[in-house]
Amino acid sequence: MKEAKMKLYAGIDLHSNNSVVCVLDEHDRVVFSKRLPNDLTAIIAALRACVGALIGVAVESTYNWYWLVDGLQDAGMTVHLVNTAAVKQYDGLKHAGDFSDARHLAHLLRLGILPTGHIYPREERAVRDLLRKRGQLVRQRSTQILSMHNLVARNLGANASGNEIKRWTRESIEVMALLDEQKLALHANLAVMECLDTQVKALEKSILARVKLREDYRALKTVSGIGEVLALTIALETGDIGRFPSPGNFASYARTVDSRRESNGKKKGEGNAKCGNKDLAWAFIEAAHFAIRYDATIKRWYQKKSAHSLSVVAIKAVAHKLARACYYVIKNGQPFDAARAFG
Numbered sequence: 385m386k387e388a389k390m391k392l393y394a395g396i397d398l399h400s401n402n403s404v405v406c407v408l409d410e411h412d413r414v415v416f417s418k419r420l421p422n423d424l425t426a427i428i429a430a431l432r433a434c435v436g437a438l439i440g441v442a443v444e445s446t447y448n449w450y451w452l453v454d455g456l457q458d459a460g461m462t463v464h465l466v467n468t469a470a471v472k473q474y475d476g477l478k479h480a481g482d483f484s485d486a487r488h489l490a491h492l493l494r495l496g497i498l499p500t501g502h503i504y505p506r507e508e509r510a511v512r513d514l515l516r517k518r519g520q521l522v523r524q525r526s527t528q529i530l531s532m533h534n535l536v537a538r539n540l541g542a543n544a545s546g547n548e549i550k551r552w553t554r555e556s557i558e559v560m561a562l563l564d565e566q567k568l569a570l571h572a573n574l575a576v577m578e579c580l581d582t583q584v585k586a587l588e589k590s591i592l593a594r595v596k597l598r599e600d601y602r603a604l605k606t607v608s609g610i611g612e613v614l615a616l617t618i619a620l621e622t623g624d625i626g627r628f629p630s631p632g633n634f635a636s637y638a639r640t641v642d643s644r645r646e647s648n649g650k651k652k653g654e655g656n657a658k659c660g661n662k663d664l665a666w667a668f669i670e671a672a673h674f675a676i677r678y679d680a681t682i683k684r685w686y687q688k689k690s691a692h693s694l695s696v697v698a699i700k701a702v703a704h705k706l707a708r709a710c711y712y713v714i715k716n717g718q719p720f721d722a723a724r725a726f727g
Contacts, residue, residue, distance in 0.1 A: 392409055393439055393494040395444070395486040402420065403421075404417075404418075404483055404485070405431070418430065427456075440464055441461050441463050445465075464493060467499040508623075511595050519663060522584060528580070532544075540560070554574065592612065595616065601615065603713045603718060607706065608671075609671035614670060621661050635704055635708050636660060640703045675706065
């Protein structure tokens with residue numbers, strides 16, 4: 385009778401220039417533990433050299449996992465991307481380091497309790513990341529506008545709106561009652577803003593030419609405050625809506641819910657407010673700002689909410705409702721109904 389192979393479980397703590405690899409057997413004994421360079425061939429060879437049946441590989445990384453996860457999957461291995469925010473070691477440990485971290489990942493994988501994240505399909509990652517680059521440039525443009533607003537407010541007592549500042553030219557800056565050094569600062573802001581505008585438009589053109597909304601996401605454009613770019617952002621950042629069992633899970637992933645711990649009706653602390661998708665959070669906040677500007681129903685709801693709380697809290701509440709509504713819009717493909725969502 386053929387003897388069954390020992391089951392093996394691997395944990396990899398991935399860093400910028402090296403990876404700590406630990407392999408455990410089914411009895412939680414260390415089979416292999418070593419720090420390796422970030423070389424895909426060397427890591428795969430080390431895993432394959434272990435005698436036994438490799439059940440899975442847990443990879444922990446905060447930003448640079450694409451090459452490793454894709455390579456391990458191409459090598460026929462079952463890969464689990466670790467949810468770094470959810471993995472915690474026992475607080476009473478006297479010593480912890482990379483090797484104990486990698487071993488802990490393999491241990492959790494063996495027990496079947498490893499918190500995992502979503503491995504985004506590689507064929508869609510490039511466009512999603514290009515859309516993220518656009519968002520980054522838009523935020524940098526907003527930084528320039530705020531800088532110009534603050535300079536004028538400090539020195540002239542004027543309260544210029546963002547739309548006014550976007551219309552400023554070099555000539556309009558020169559006639560302001562400012563010192564030459566202050567005008568030079570505004571010219572620098574304006575030059576950076578114009579460069580960013582050019583790049584944002586170029587990226588938008590490329591993105592819209594490369595990808596079209598899938599059928600199940602087209603209804604997103606019926607949601608108040610969501611246009612072509614925001615719809616694409618929400619669609620690409622969400623991925624498969626089926627991975628979220630409820631609208632609450634989706635809203636939490638979009639960071640539109642409070643991060644707090646309660647006991648007996650009282651607040652006892654806060655959870656990890658950064659757990660979730662920051663780009664999705666940004667998209668829904670943007671959508672909320674547009675929605676209260678152009679949708680009368682949502683504007684009334686916002687005004688009623690902001691009368692009893694800070695405006696920033698009210699905006700987040702609008703974003704939360706939009707996120708929950710988008711969950712059903714995506715899942716069911718039905719158009720958005722503002723009266724139902726904000727009634």
